[in-house]
Amino acid sequence: MKTTASIDRLVISSLLVILLLSVLGTACQKDPEVVPVTECTASEIQKPISSAAPHYNLNVFLKGTSATACGYVEFRQEVDGAQFIHLDTWVHGLEPGTAYSLQRAVDTTLDGNCTSTTWLTLGKGLTAENITTDANGSGYAELFRSVSMIAVGTTFDIHFQIIKVSDSSVALSGDCYQYTVL
Numbered sequence: 001m002k003t004t005a006s007i008d009r010l011v012i013s014s015l016l017v018i019l020l021l022s023v024l025g026t027a028c029q030k031d032p033e034v035v036p037v038t039e040c041t042a043s044e045i046q047k048p049i050s051s052a053a054p055h056y057n058l059n060v061f062l063k064g065t066s067a068t069a070c071g072y073v074e075f076r077q078e079v080d081g082a083q084f085i086h087l088d089t090w091v092h093g094l095e096p097g098t099a100y101s102l103q104r105a106v107d108t109t110l111d112g113n114c115t116s117t118t119w120l121t122l123g124k125g126l127t128a129e130n131i132t133t134d135a136n137g138s139g140y141a142e143l144f145r146s147v148s149m150i151a152v153g154t155t156f157d158i159h160f161q162i163i164k165v166s167d168s169s170v171a172l173s174g175d176c177y178q179y180t181v182l
Contacts, residue, residue, distance in 0.1 A: 040070035040093055056182050060160050062172035068093035069137075071162055071172045073102065077147070077182050087122055087143040091162055091172065094137045099130040099165040102143060106156045106179075114159035114176035130165055147181050155180040 040063075056079075062071035071091040078084065089102050101123075107116040122143050123129030133139040158179045162172035 040064070040068055056180055058158075058177050058179065060174050060177060062091075062160060062162055062174045064093060064172045066093065069172060073160055073174075075177075075179075079182055083146060083148040083150075083152075083182065085145045085147055087145065089131060089141050089143055089162075091131055091133065091139045092137065094133050094139070094162075094171055095164070096133055096135050096137045098137075099132050100139065100162050100171060101128060101130055101165055102141070102160060102162055104158055104160050106158045108156050110155060110157060110178065112157065112176055112178065114157045116157075116159075119161070131162070150181045152181055 056077040058073075058075035060073035060075055062073065064070055069091075070093060071089065073090075074086070074088040076086045076088075078086070087102065091100060094100060101121045103119040103121050105114065105116040105119050107114060109115070121128045122145055124144060125146060129141055129143055131139040131141040156179060157176050159176050160174045161170050163169060164171050
């Protein structure tokens with residue numbers, strides 16, 4: 001027969017486990033309302049320089065033609081063998097209530113000079129997905145792309161742009177980065 005104290009310990013332990021799982025679940029979720037690019041200042045739109053940064057995780061900063069337009073792509077490939085690239089994308093200072101698309105172009109001449117203009121519109125897997133701006137001209141989208149058809153270890157130069165869907169005009173563009181498939 002269990003005593004009241006042992007039952008109390010069991011209940012408290014169970015509650016602690018539930019609380020811990022709840023906290024961990026919340027901590028691992030992304031909050032699309034938290035936008036890392038809230039204004040376009042020179043420090044936010046410059047490409048970070050770090051030779052220690054792995055080529056499968058990129059911080060892509062996008063610049064517009066005006067000082068108020070900018071964007072950010074958190075380009076991440078998990079080291080789990082799934083070969084998916086997560087492309088969390090934020091834009092700011094663009095036309096309100098407007099649909100935009102993230103595009104990328106790659107070339108295999110590894111010289112840090114992205115010359116390819118063969119743009120691919122990104123989205124959720126093979127389905128293109130728009131980034132629609134709110135009343136303030138800001139927008140967010142969780143995009144992804146599979147690279148399972150590309151050999152592990154393949155490296156290429158890659159650059160990104162945000163285009164306005166209605167007329168395909170370039171709203172934001174980024175520098176050249178180097179990426180290696182895991």
